[in-house]
Amino acid sequence: MSEKVKVTIDGITVDVEPGTSILNAARQIGGDIVPPAMCYYSKLEGSGGKCRTCLVKVSKGSEKDPRPMPKLVASCRTGVMDGMEVQNITSPEVIEARKGVVEILLINHPLDCPVCDQAGECHLQDLSYEHGVANTRYEFERRTFDRIDIGDKIQLHMTRCILCYRCVYVADQLTDSRQHGILGRGDASEISTYIEKAIDNDFSGNVIDVCPVGALTDRTFRFKNRVWFSKPVDAHRHCPTCKGKVTLWYKGEEVLRVTGRKDEFGEVEDFICNTCRFETKNTKDWVIEGPRQISHKSVISSNHYEMVPLPVIKQNPALMEANKIEFDRASKI
Ligand code: SF4
Numbered sequence: 001m002s003e004k005v006k007v008t009i010d011g012i013t014v015d016v017e018p019g020t021s022i023l024n025a026a027r028q029i030g031g032d033i034v035p036p037a038m039c040y041y042s043k044l045e046g047s048g049g050k051c052r053t054c055l056v057k058v059s060k061g062s063e064k065d066p067r068p069m070p071k072l073v074a075s076c077r078t079g080v081m082d083g084m085e086v087q088n089i090t091s092p093e094v095i096e097a098r099k100g101v102v103e104i105l106l107i108n109h110p111l112d113c114p115v116c117d118q119a120g121e122c123h124l125q126d127l128s129y130e131h132g133v134a135n136t137r138y139e140f141e142r143r144t145f146d147r148i149d150i151g152d153k154i155q156l157h158m159t160r161c162i163l164c165y166r167c168v169y170v171a172d173q174l175t176d177s178r179q180h181g182i183l184g185r186g187d188a189s190e191i192s193t194y195i196e197k198a199i200d201n202d203f204s205g206n207v208i209d210v211c212p213v214g215a216l217t218d219r220t221f222r223f224k225n226r227v228w229f230s231k232p233v234d235a236h237r238h239c240p241t242c243k244g245k246v247t248l249w250y251k252g253e254e255v256l257r258v259t260g261r262k263d264e265f266g267e268v269e270d271f272i273c274n275t276c277r278f279e280t281k282n283t284k285d286w287v288i289e290g291p292r293q294i295s296h297k298s299v300i301s302s303n304h305y306e307m308v309p310l311p312v313i314k315q316n317p318a319l320m321e322a323n324k325i326e327f328d329r330a331s332k333i
């Protein structure tokens with residue numbers, strides 16, 4: 001095995017395999033120092049380098065050549081060098097640049113979070129919350145598109161698309177034939193409606209899971225619930241097409257939607273087939289494993305506090321009685 005290289009990100013040092021990107025090195029450290037990534041997706045070959053949200057500052061190139069890199073670099077596309085020093089949240093320059101990237105991404109993206117099914121799971125929503133500014137400097141007309149139904153299960157809102165290419169890679173790498181791509185260049189670019197032809201494929205539903213915004217949504221879930229009111233549960237079934245490992249999103253007894261299991265970076269652990277996603281929405285179809293652990297920072301966790309009575313409360317009937325409504329409510333969510 002080749003010798004590991006040392007990289008320091010925001011003052012934290014980690015040893016990684018040569019060839020690791022700065023972004024993946026940061027992911028190995030974890031926490032707030034991990035740059036946001038809207039287009040990179042570790043399971044999709046060739047992804048990354050499109051959105052620029054992952055920009056970082058390389059303040060020391062390597063042990064051999066300590067000169068800093070002259071410009072901010074895309075961390076998903078830049079490999080680490082031994083002795084490299086990187087700044088992400090500790091660099092005011094990076095934070096300023098990220099604000100600019102968010103401003104550009106929001107030029108055409110409508111702020112329709114109150115009616116968008118992706119709200120609560122949208123990376124752009126999180127980024128605009130952290131880096132967005134209240135006003136826009138853009139004075140021209142925004143691009144608008146009609147919604148396109150891609151079969152009866154998926155809908156494309158091109159107006160919300162940030163052209164990250166993830167769905168293109170899904171169509172390219174998970175489906176048999178390439179029928180979907182980005183047409184046009186620059187501000188005329190758009191996801192080709194040829195995507196409609198990809199619906200016959202068993203894995204086309206994964207475009208919904210990889211889309212970082214609400215451009216590709218699940219029509220079977222449309223307007224059914226805000227995601228933070230639903231209860232995510234891990235489950236599996238024997239599936240001849242995929243691994244059958246999913247997250248079921250419940251409202252009461254009803255399974256509102258089925259998705260792949262997403263990790264802390266919003267990436268699915270395994271891609272799932274359309275039968276698991278769209279056709280298998282009864283609890284009896286699944287072996288339930290238990291509640292899905294969602295990052296406590298996510299809005300999805302906001303209604304899922306575990307209301308386990310503290311020992312001090314349990315020992316005191318008066319306190320148990322006083323908190324009864326809260327405990328009852330928590331057990332029903
Ligand atoms: S539709 Fe979604 S996944 Fe596809 S390019 Fe646009 S933002 Fe990315």
Ligand code: FES
Nearest residue numbers: 049051052054076
């Ligand atoms: S995640 Fe690196 S450029 Fe998009």
